[in-house]
Amino acid sequence: MVFLISLCIALIFSLVCGDSLKKNPVPFYIGTVAISFLSIVAAWSDMAMPAVITKWFIPIVAGGGLTGALFVIVMYAGAFPNRSLGAKTFIPLRGPLSIIASINGLGHSIAYGLSYYKKAMNGFSELSTSLIIFIVLSTIMTLIMLPLFITSFVSVRRKMKAVTWKKLQRTAYVFYALLFVHVMMLMVPPALKGAKGYDITVFVYVFIYLSYLVCRVAKATDATAEKLPRRQLVLVSLALLVATTTVAVINANVKKPKEKLETEKIEQAADLPATNTLKDGTFTGEGMGNNGTIAVEVTIVDGEISDIVFTKFSDDAEYFDVEKDGKEMIDRVLQAQSADVDTIAGATYSSEGFLSAVNKALEQAGQ
Numbered sequence: 001m002v003f004l005i006s007l008c009i010a011l012i013f014s015l016v017c018g019d020s021l022k023k024n025p026v027p028f029y030i031g032t033v034a035i036s037f038l039s040i041v042a043a044w045s046d047m048a049m050p051a052v053i054t055k056w057f058i059p060i061v062a063g064g065g066l067t068g069a070l071f072v073i074v075m076y077a078g079a080f081p082n083r084s085l086g087a088k089t090f091i092p093l094r095g096p097l098s099i100i101a102s103i104n105g106l107g108h109s110i111a112y113g114l115s116y117y118k119k120a121m122n123g124f125s126e127l128s129t130s131l132i133i134f135i136v137l138s139t140i141m142t143l144i145m146l147p148l149f150i151t152s153f154v155s156v157r158r159k160m161k162a163v164t165w166k167k168l169q170r171t172a173y174v175f176y177a178l179l180f181v182h183v184m185m186l187m188v189p190p191a192l193k194g195a196k197g198y199d200i201t202v203f204v205y206v207f208i209y210l211s212y213l214v215c216r217v218a219k220a221t222d223a224t225a226e227k228l229p230r231r232q233l234v235l236v237s238l239a240l241l242v243a244t245t246t247v248a249v250i251n252a253n254v255k256k257p258k259e260k261l262e263t264e265k266i267e268q269a270a271d272l273p274a275t276n277t278l279k280d281g282t283f284t285g286e287g288m289g290n291n292g293t294i295a296v297e298v299t300i301v302d303g304e305i306s307d308i309v310f311t312k313f314s315d316d317a318e319y320f321d322v323e324k325d326g327k328e329m330i331d332r333v334l335q336a337q338s339a340d341v342d343t344i345a346g347a348t349y350s351s352e353g354f355l356s357a358v359n360k361a362l363e364q365a366g367q
């Protein structure tokens with residue numbers, strides 16, 4: 001969902017601000033630096049923030065949604081048939097859009113990447129193979145993006161030989177491929193486990209990349225670019241996009257059996273006694289996470305939840321880091337004095353397993 005919204009924002013921005021962006025791009029670059037910086041601060045902050053910041057601003061700006069959407073537009077611009085409306089609209093915007101996407105991509109790498117690099121510094125032996133591959137590929141992708149970013153500035157481009165510049169720009173194809181792998185490595189595992197929303201992102205990215213490949217190959221071979229009935233092609237593409245997104249949205253909203261079970265357990269929490277009727281003491285509870293049981297100890301003092309600690313946890317740290325995400329969930333429960341709180345985006349199963357464990361402990365305290 002974050003990606004679809006980011007794509008809408010990026011498209012509206014390109015169409016509404018396109019002319020100003022071509023004429024005077026610098027204020028837009030400064031604006032992107034400022035917004036990206038704010039998103040990093042928000043993503044790293046421990047302060048409680050309004051839902052619009054945690055649910056939308058951070059995932060879209062710091063979480064990679066916007067950078068992905070802008071790069072998709074830059075990539076697609078090169079696939080429109082020559083002299084078509086798409087080519088006329090987006091090709092002149094490719095340079096400024098890729099600079100904005102890169103600035104935001106760097107912000108995202110800092111906001112989300114640093115914690116991964118910190119883990120890597122402690123030794124690769126503590127990381128799973130898939131996480132090591134993810135970190136290595138993400139780093140290569142960022143390194144490929146840097147020269148593309150710098151040479152997108154007109155002043156730098158003018159100083160380069162045209163042939164050298166064109167050769168360098170070809171590495172963009174490797175970058176696009178790595179971007180696809182990056183998103184798939186992140187989104188496919190939770191989508192397969194039935195986590196809500198991830199399948200939409202997978203569907204949309206697969207659709208965009210497949211249709212890009214078809215259009216780009218057609219343009220490169222020049223066999224079909226002129227002969228294709230363009231209006232029909234656009235209609236078929238739009239129909240496919242609407243169909244895949246509809247299937248994905250329906251699929252994402254149909255509760256999977258496990259998810260349903262966990263939700264029911266959490267809904268039962270609403271029937272629990274108010275926390276001030278809770279008995280003082282330390283109570284234990286268990287819930288089901290991704291890889292197994294999550295166990296917690298909940299301490300009640302003066303009828304209030306005063307402390308929660310994890311006593312058992314075996315989920316992968318790349319989805320739910322007990323030090324960071326676990327602390328965040330504990331803070332949410334302590335603040336709300338209830339287990340009826342939002343889960344962490346991207347770690348639905350682990351969060352729900354944790355909340356279910358807290359509920360079990362609270363049930364005992366309420367007896």
Ligand code: HEM
Pocket residue numbers: 002003059063064065067068069071105106108109112113114116117134135138139141142145179182183186201345346
């Ligand atoms: C050129 C640099 C990069 C680009 C263009 C990029 C792009 C993206 C995109 C498109 C997404 C999916 C966002 C969505 O649709 O919700 C994403 C998510 C993510 N990326 Fe990157 N990325 C970059 C660098 C990195 C690096 C270096 C790391 C860490 C080593 C990283 C870690 C992540 C993580 C953890 C997520 C998931 C965020 C979430 O849970 O919401 N990215 N990135």
